[in-house]
Amino acid sequence: MKRQLLALGFAVSTIGSIALSANAIPINGNNATKGKLINVTFLEADTSIVASGVAFDSGNSTQMKPDFRVEIYINNTLVRSQNAPINKEIHRFGLTATQRIALSEIPIKIKLFDKDSKALEAIDIEPTSGKVVNLIYKPATGEVFTIGDSSQPIKIGNSGTRIAREGLGDGDKRGVAYFSINHTN
Numbered sequence: 499m500k501r502q503l504l505a506l507g508f509a510v511s512t513i514g515s516i517a518l519s520a521n522a523i524p525i526n527g528n529n530a531t532k533g534k535l536i537n538v539t540f541l542e543a544d545t546s547i548v549a550s551g552v553a554f555d556s557g558n559s560t561q562m563k564p565d566f567r568v569e570i571y572i573n574n575t576l577v578r579s580q581n582a583p584i585n586k587e588i589h590r591f592g593l594t595a596t597q598r599i600a601l602s603e604i605p606i607k608i609k610l611f612d613k614d615s616k617a618l619e620a621i622d623i624e625p626t627s628g629k630v631v632n633l634i635y636k637p638a639t640g641e642v643f644t645i646g647d648s649s650q651p652i653k654i655g656n657s658g659t660r661i662a663r664e665g666l667g668d669g670d671k672r673g674v675a676y677f678s679i680n681h682t683n
């Protein structure tokens with residue numbers, strides 16, 4: 499359907515040309531310049547699995563639960579962020595960041611915080627060192643790689659699959675992040 503819309507737009511913009519077939523339209527050449535629309539969806543944050551007994555804040559048992567904030571970076575730009583309702587161990591965000599990028603390897607970062615009254619404290623959602631999920635997405639193959647702390651990127655998923663990253667505790671605040679990445683033309 500999207501391809502048909504593109505074809506229609508092209509036909510309209512080239513008044514005077516006749517009998518354009520879909521196959522004659524240089525979609526590939528066009529997209530090489532325009533890049534791809536990259537969609538990063540942060541599905542869910544969960545600290546109940548790994549952080550039982552860990553206090554995210556001082557106070558009573560309700561207040562001790564995390565106050566989530568998520569930030570999604572595409573190509574080193576903060577594209578979308580969202581604060582969850584306070585004091586929730588699990589929150590389904592369903593937050594999608596979309597950016598058109600003309601790169602074969604696209605850097606994506608996902609950061610999860612506990613939003614205290616005065617400061618943002620990072621929650622570890624990355625099993626290697628560091629707390630940030632640090633990814634590379636390749637539109638040509640739909641592969642998702644983690645950079646982590648190894649010199650060689652490791653494949654952790656494909657376009658459209660639900661991916662989980664679990665922090666192992668760089669500091670006491672840790673959790674699991676669920677997300678997916680895909681692209682359209």
Ligand SMILES: [Ca+2]
Binds near residue numbers: 561
């Ligand atoms: Ca709290």
Ligand SMILES: [Ca+2]
Binds near residue numbers: 624628629665668
């Ligand atoms: Ca970590």
